[in-house]
Amino acid sequence: MLEKIPCLDLKGQHQQIKKEVFDAFEKVYESTAFSGGPFVEEFEKNFAVFCQTAYAVGVNNGTSALHLAMLALGIGVGDEVIVPANTFIATAWGVSYTGAIPVFVDCTSDTWQIDATKIEEKITPKTKAIVGVHLYGQPFDVESLLAICRKHNLSLLEDAAQAQGARYNDIPVGGFGEMACFSFYPGKNLGACGEAGGITTKNEKYYKHLLSLRNHGSMVRYHHDEVGFNMRMGGLEGASLNVKLKYLPEWNNRRREIATRYQQEIKNTHIKLQYQPDWAKSVYHLFVLTTENRDGLINYLNENNIFPGLHYPVPCHLQKAYAHLKYKEGDCPNAEYLAQHCISLPMYAELTDAEISHIIKVLNAYKNA
Structure with missing residues (x-):
């Protein structure tokens, strides 16, 4: 009889690449680049290429990615954001952390993705954005959501936490909305050896703002232009992701x-x-x-x-x-x-x-x- 078959088992993957990951860790250790630094920057460049976007910003986890993306969009107290009812709760946390209100919309009965036909009835003058989730690794109906956003002058944010490498009409997810948020939690298709997340965008303004927000609101050391956060990606996480991205x-x-x-x-x-x-x-x-x-x-x-x-x-x-x-x-x-x-x-x-x-x-x- 076969041994127990769990829903997820990470041991096999990590045994395959153990030496390569440990060699990468040794380089981080020797350079003491444990917070941000060259290994994170290398991953950011490689991941932006992978997603066919101009920029990628590494952060400490996927939930922080959602939070910072909302702030970069200017979402705040009194605003409303359309969110699928069927998703992991972190999708809604990103909205709530800014003081805005998540407005939940049902999923379809077959794809189990957000039902585009139910969105417009939930839009009010307070609505500022729609979050589409590439749930279970399957892209949502991007064109339908983009059409609604254009009609109502709303921003589209992709929650791609489960969808590294998924494609919509043969184009990688991550570049359809204003930004896209990724989780590199260890159990994801692309998972760090630790906690990590990322944001991709084609917009330089958002990119620069995200760099500031993740680093205490600072672009120049000890000069803080806004209230920011300590949400940098670690060097060990960046190094492990760089190894895994190839596979x-x-x-x-x-x-x-x-x-x-x-x-x-x-x-x-x-x-x-x-x-x-x-x-x-x-x-x-x-x-x-x-x-x-x-x-x-x-x-x-x-x-x-x-x-x-x-x-x-x-x-x-x-x-x-x-x-x-x-x-x-x-x-x-x-x-x-x-x-x-x-x-x-x-x-x-x-x-x-x-x-x-x-x-x-x-x-x-x-x-x-």
């Missing part, structure tokens, strides 16, 4: 191979998979499905040594932290259904063909008991 296309392609097998070989009427539009080339950070009896399926998978995840069991608009906004059950029915019925299958490049076959065989035998 990311290969790892993403393997994820696509695994996803294709799931999509083509899982044939069970009790299971529904995420719809993939023609314009979306996902990197499958997560492989999410829905089923009516989630607890039953999870228990069944566990009995067969498969341990799925949940992404995400509580939609943003129903989180206790946002109770003051007075959302109620039924306000975003698709996001609520997804939260109650979703599970995430194991998905990482090091899954073996035998493990994938086992997962598919077990799922196809599921009877919804």
Whole structure:
């Protein structure tokens, strides 16, 4: 019998590149460039090229990236920002940290991305921006959101925390909005050895502002032009990301191979998979499905040594932290259904063909008991 198959296992990836990463760490150690510095700058340049943008700014995590991007857009107290109800909570934190209000919009019933047809009814004179999330590694409907932004004079921010290398109409995500925010949390497709995040943009004004904001509001040492933050990326994180970036296309392609097998070989009427539009080339950070009896399926998978995840069991608009906004059950029915019925299958490049076959065989035998 196969050993336990977790939703995510980082050990295999890191064993492959251990020597290369440790060699990079030694260079950081020898130069004592532990906070910002040349290794972060090298990664920033390489990541901007990877995303086909002019600039990339490394920060300490993806949540900080969202926060600083909102500030660079001029979002503040009294403003409103459209946010998907179906996303990780950090998407909304970026809005709230500025004193602005996240306005939650339901997802579609098939892609599980923000429903572009539901956005305009939520726009008010206070609305300043829309956040689109490339959720699970799949690009959102970029053109539809851009059209709404142009019509209402709003900014578009991409939350690409799960989508390093994803493509919309064969163009890399990260350059469609005013800025795009990435997480390099260790479990991401491109994950640092530690906490890290980044922001890409084609706009020099935003780029320079972000450099100031992440470094205590300072561009010249001991001269502080605005209230800033200590949100620099560490040198060790930058070095590890530079090593991993070279392997990311290969790892993403393997994820696509695994996803294709799931999509083509899982044939069970009790299971529904995420719809993939023609314009979306996902990197499958997560492989999410829905089923009516989630607890039953999870228990069944566990009995067969498969341990799925949940992404995400509580939609943003129903989180206790946002109770003051007075959302109620039924306000975003698709996001609520997804939260109650979703599970995430194991998905990482090091899954073996035998493990994938086992997962598919077990799922196809599921009877919804």
